[in-house]
Amino acid sequence: MANKLINQMGLPKSIANIFTARNVITAKDALSHTEFELMELLDVGKEEVTSAMAHVSEVVCPPCQTALLLLEQRVRNECMAGHLPTRLKGLDEALCGGIPFGVLTELVGPAGIGKTQFCLKLSLLASMPANCGGLDGRVIYIDVESKFRSKRLIEIGINSFPEIFLKKGMAQEMAGRILILRPTSLSEFAESLHQIKVSLLQQQVKLLIIDSMAALVLGERDCGASRQQALGWHVSFIKSLAEFSRIPVVLTNQVRSQIGDESRMYSFQAAQSRSIIKDNPATYDSHLVAALGINWAHAVTIRLVLEARSGQRFIKLAKSPISPALAFPFKITSSGMVLLDDDGVEMKGPEISTINCQGLSLSSLAVSSAEYFLTKNT
């Protein structure tokens, strides 16, 4: 839309020629100037500029829809009105059916908590046929840290849906629908994204998983502003991909420890609470923070926080426009993630977004996953 050519917009010839003469070729070039700047640049009067820009704006402007139209389209065309059920009853209910289509869903948590396990289960669910509750489509799994294990995938399948997976050839067909890509740099990733965009619809891709976004971005050599810009571009691109193809996109993110006093406040709060902080220095929280920054936190639509408190793991709906602030206890079994309580605990306040990692040692996690591989008989 932004790159539409001005001389193809049906403007009167005279003004269209002036635009071209001054090197204002696309709509973006024209709209990146204020009206006064255009008056100076094109050497025409205010009336002419205003009417030309009104015409250009009307052409470039996105189409108008109503909320009712959106709802009807989704109900008519999509599974569960645009949701991928996760088969975790409490979570699906809270998310109005499951992982929503067309928006970014982020999984963030400390290492070893179960993000990749959840992603494996989701890829299975998307590849399963519709009569079994799946999306009957392909899955693109972008595996940056090489954590994808097909054996584990089949194990989850057999344990969760034995009636489907033990049938002859089903496991091969399901696994055959999951395509794994391993980009080693952000630029390679960007290239894959462009290719994915082109073939998304023809190839019937129904789910895109990026595991993990943080590893991709943080592995780049240049830091600071250029990295933020690159991340910004990728976020916009993935969002537009999700929206125009109406598929769910799941991304995983890492955590980092808090640096110093990160209890961020506004200026009007700082004045009030300066005295309070001086009195109790123990207000520094010892928990973790999601990586990739606050811009990223704004950009994702749904954020699922996975954490461990006193040895119990929780999956929390930290940011979701459609769900209440609930936390569900879970554990990882041979059939993937399983909720221990479908009602969930309602969390008040900013606690829903904090990430803890207490009582869970990484070695215990490694042992439990090895057990699963040993129990599978080859």
Add this chain to the structure above:
Amino acid sequence: MEVGMLPISASKRGKLLAAGYTTLDAIARASPTHLARDIDVSDSEASEILSLATKASSALERERPNGTHTAVVGGGQTAWDMLNEEKFSSCITTSCVDLDNILGGGIKCKEVTEIGGVPGIGKTQIGIQLAVNVQIPQEYGGLGGKAIYIDTEGSFMVERVLQIAEACIEDMAEYSHQFHKDFQACDVKVHPNNILENIFYFRVCSYTEQIALINYLDKFIMENKDVKIIIVDSVTFHFRQDFDDMALRTRLLSEMALKLMKLAKKFCLAIVMLNQVTTKYVEGSFQLTLALGDSWSHSCTNRIILFWNGNERHAFIDKSPSLKSASAPYSVTTRGIRNSTSSSKRIKMM
């Protein structure tokens, strides 16, 4: 130089100055043919310049304190007239009593309100609640208008709009049941689908589209006169990436803000812009502040910051020409924005 005030192109201005026409009076006294010959333009262009100059110079005349004028400058309004307008200006309720109170009744029409906060605090929720509440019929104290929702981030989820719309209709039914028991049960004839139908949705994918849309809204609202609120969610997203030239960004943002302000005044509607946060290094520590910079903070009439106070969500009026700086608690429930539970408990105990 007065000639610089005329809305004509730079080259014509240059020609006028070169020909010796430095003041508006000088131009106004010349005849079209003489002007055309002196500055080498066509007769029609010359008469156009002349009419602009006469208009501008008579406006200037009225401003000069030479004691002989009594008429008000064209286009102005006395403060007394404005007072009457302000008294009866409409507000859009937020469905939270405390929030409505600090806002002086609700989000005001003819004003641009900016609402900002950290992710997950409820900005989109407030946006959707306002898009539904603007449609409350006049019998129930609302404006009975339509809403335009400009979505730049893709966070508009139809399922949530449906939930909030249904809850709003239930509340209206309860209100009519309680207060109109004497009359025939006036059933609320509104169906949630009607509410969804009256929300015009635009999905904007780049800052170019955002600017184009704001330009186009003038024409759109002329054709849909019952639009009473425009919600931009969020105004920041596309301006935060992609921009190397910060000065350009500031100019584009201020032009956009001016256009929205004009729309608000011209069509008597409310404009709500949702903004994100960023960190700023001030007085030796990092503080949270709304994004888009210091010059943007001057562009809105009112500025509300949503923040966490302990376990409660609060709204703080950071900047307003008429509202007192205060904060109020609110909560986000399955039915939408409502009073915070602690304040409702207080009311029950009384």
